[in-house]
Amino acid sequence: MRGPLAALFFREFAIARRIGGGGSMGVVFMLMLVTILPFAIGPDLNLLRRIGPAILWIAALLAMLLGLDRLFQADFEDGSLDQLQLGATPLELVVFVKCLAHWATTALPLVVAAPLFGVLMAQEAASMLGIGASLLVGTPALTFIGAVGAAATVSLRRGGLLMALLVLPLCVPALIFGVSAATAASGGTIPFATPLAILAALTLASGALCPFAAGALLRRLGE
Amino acid sequence: MRLLAEKVCVDRGGRRIVEGVDFVLSDGQALILSGPNGAGKSTLLRAIAGLLPLAAGALTLDGESEELAAALHYVGHAEGMKPALTVRENLDFWASFLARADAAAGLAPAQALDAFGLAHVLDIPAGYLSAGQKRRIALARLLVAPRPIWLLDEPTTALDVRAQEALAAVMARHRAGGGMVLAATHSPVGLDNAAELKLGGVA
Numbered sequence A: 001m002r003g004p005l006a007a008l009f010f011r012e013f014a015i016a017r018r019i020g021g022g023g024s025m026g027v028v029f030m031l032m033l034v035t036i037l038p039f040a041i042g043p044d045l046n047l048l049r050r051i052g053p054a055i056l057w058i059a060a061l062l063a064m065l066l067g068l069d070r071l072f073q074a075d076f077e078d079g080s081l082d083q084l085q086l087g088a089t090p091l092e093l094v095v096f097v098k099c100l101a102h103w104a105t106t107a108l109p110l111v112v113a114a115p116l117f118g119v120l121m122a123q124e125a126a127s128m129l130g131i132g133a134s135l136l137v138g139t140p141a142l143t144f145i146g147a148v149g150a151a152a153t154v155s156l157r158r159g160g161l162l163m164a165l166l167v168l169p170l171c172v173p174a175l176i177f178g179v180s181a182a183t184a185a186s187g188g189t190i191p192f193a194t195p196l197a198i199l200a201a202l203t204l205a206s207g208a209l210c211p212f213a214a215g216a217l218l219r220r221l222g223e
Numbered sequence B: 001m002r003l004l005a006e007k008v009c010v011d012r013g014g015r016r017i018v019e020g021v022d023f024v025l026s027d028g029q030a031l032i033l034s035g036p037n038g039a040g041k042s043t044l045l046r047a048i049a050g051l052l053p054l055a056a057g058a059l060t061l062d063g064e065s066e067e068l069a070a071a072l073h074y075v076g077h078a079e080g081m082k083p084a085l086t087v088r089e090n091l092d093f094w095a096s097f098l099a100r101a102d103a104a105a106g107l108a109p110a111q112a113l114d115a116f117g118l119a120h121v122l123d124i125p126a127g128y129l130s131a132g133q134k135r136r137i138a139l140a141r142l143l144v145a146p147r148p149i150w151l152l153d154e155p156t157t158a159l160d161v162r163a164q165e166a167l168a169a170v171m172a173r174h175r176a177g178g179g180m181v182l183a184a185t186h187s188p189v190g191l192d193n194a195a196e197l198k199l200g201g202v203a
Helices: A004-019 A022-041 A045-068 A070-077 A080-084 A091-121 A125-152 A160-184 A193-221 B041-048 B087-098 B109-114 B131-144 B161-176
Strands: B002-012 B015-026 B030-034 B056-062 B072-075 B149-153 B180-184 B195-198
Touching (some): A004 A022, A004 A091, A004 B087, A022 A045, A022 A091, A045 A070, A045 A091, A045 A125, A045 A160, A070 A080, A070 A091, A070 A125, A125 A160, A160 A193, B002 B041, B015 B030, B015 B041, B015 B180, B015 B195, B030 B041, B041 B072, B041 B149, B041 B180, B072 B131, B087 B109, B087 B131, B109 B131, B131 B161, B161 B180
Parallel strands (some): B030 B195, B072 B149, B149 B180
Antiparallel strands (some): B002 B015
16 A cells, blocks of 8 residues: 555546546647747747747746646545545645645646757757756746646636736746746856746745645635 | 534525534444535535635544545546546556555556446546446445545445445445545435434525
């Protein structure tokens, strides 16, 4: 028999894989954005090359927000949230593990796909690697921050838009440093490591703090 | 082990729903919560489970060092089963998640379902089952992760006669082994020698 947290991780993983959606939906959303953008902007390769990292980061951020409102809602509706509070595991750890599973099923496909989509934005090899690395380091912060918004709107049937409104401003620091790390990878005056280190700090800090906020909200609102 | 409630009060939406409830529940005993709709039966059960805060009063568990929440099972109106997972996967997960460090391992999902006459649905996704079958699977959760205190909110809802008999037998076995049952119900659930706690309507 598995430990409670490993069991939870694999359950979330199995549900995401069977229901589908999450990962593939985000990747398709990102693909739509990067295919349509060059048509709108025109065949200016220099411009595309310059804004490419920003566009891919925005696409990743929006794609992650798409399914995030369901993070706790399904558990709330079917009574699982009650049961998850009766285990010996603290609710904060439950939230942390659910975030990890959500990241692995939703953000990881984006991290893999985004550098490839960089081709459509005329990115060089170094820049593609930079985009992949910055998304790998930065997207967990988006998941953790998003979990707070998902917990705050857990009892609202159509809370998706409200969640996005709550969460987007908090995601701005990760977006700024993510894009500057991705841009710095293909040259420029800032060394690549500086914004990446700040991005890593944002991820670690949100991973340490957000589960407590989300746990408190779930206890209060999950009644 | 003894569950002790002293002057328990619970508020919902700014109104006092449960007012000054006292009871003692010892090994092998059962308590039936009765009263009209809106009397606060479900609210009291959720408060005992720790899912709602107490407005006043205290709930204590004698003779055990662990927390109350880890010693009890709560079966509410929602089953807590994922439609995309098979019945076996659902029960396996709850067995792992709700297991207590010091307690004996529970029944395997197949045996637990057998107690409710449902062994044949083991590998079917839970989403395809009927309301009564889902309810029986939620009740089978009581057996895969043994815990001494069972809080059952309307446990016989959607159950047919044979399933009700199976539930009565399971509860009798649980009490014979020293377990406790707290059930909120309108209809007889087959608990012998159970004390009854009448909750009044909202004042």
